[in-house]
Amino acid sequence: MRTPRFRSVILLLAATGSASCFDPVHDDQVTALGPEVAGVPEGPTHRPGQPCRTCHGGDGPGSPEWSIAGTMYRVRNEPGTLEGVRVILTDSSANPVEHIVTSNSAGNFYIPMDDWSPTFPVFVRLEYGGGATKMRSTEMLSPIGRNGGCGFCHYGADNEPGHMPPVFLAMTPFE
């Protein structure tokens, strides 16, 4: 026989269980990113410059999960993105693994977690050009500590002490 007390316990357990499925902080972070830009479908070229792993970090709503993902810009603190940059990542496992990914037409690059789950810290080198065009390369002096979403640290203006501007290849404009 189900007593009122029994029903209360069941309701309490159900409420606790459902509450634990929601992370209001994460929900707020996703909401803060806003809607998709009109004319750009969800996919490899959407939302350049945003912190990819906010949605593609395993907690949804994006899928699949990326281990490393970001957007490449041409020049420090300037808006133009850059296609064709080879992002060369090396992890810190006992036998370091090098993984290379190339930025797409929106400047976006990403590595599915199923393809590579690196041991942090991860060191980053960028290469661009070669062949007919001048080869350019640069290295990020501080490693990625634990968050493979580049936009977590690289965002906003270039004049604040707590974050870097979006990921860039060059300090000054180039042909």
Place this chain on the structure above:
Amino acid sequence: MTMREEHRTSRSAPRTWRILATVALMLSGCGMGWLVACSTPDSDARVDPVGPTGPDRASFDYVAPVLARRCGSIDCHGSRFRNLRIYGFGGTRLDPTHRPDLPEFVTPAEINATYESVIGLEPEIIRAVASAGGAGAERLSLVRKGRGDEDHKGDRRITPGDDSDICILSWLAGNVRKDECNKAGCLIDAGFPDATKIGSCR
């Protein structure tokens, strides 16, 4: 004077004295409070839970770049949202006019701030470890989490016996090993400490 009036007088005299004494005592108390309240506080006074026997501040100059390099990226302890904050190149800067990548060294003010963070994390234990010449360093969360011996979101950042491990343990022991610190912190030593460049190394 009647007997009744005499009696009243003899009883009221000590009572008057008692009231006067109480008022005087209260006034003197107020006066003391007033004096205390108006005295100039010592602006240099600090509660120092670590005390003079804590780990050495001067030789921490060699340790701070190691922590900045190994632990202080913006997504880890170089974030202002962390309990253990580490300041310096590659992380959050103390000076609001600085940027994570400029200047390319850990400033003296940042070394001070990181030192305060480290000794304030477990002040009694770090004092005991330093007083014991570094013995029992594994009691410190700094060491256990850095080595990955305790649950740590950043996993293992320091391998027992590597340069960074030797650097930190030697500092706690009061005999900092500068060469190991410089290697672990990727320092290009050019007039230490003001030009403590952090180079690119792994």
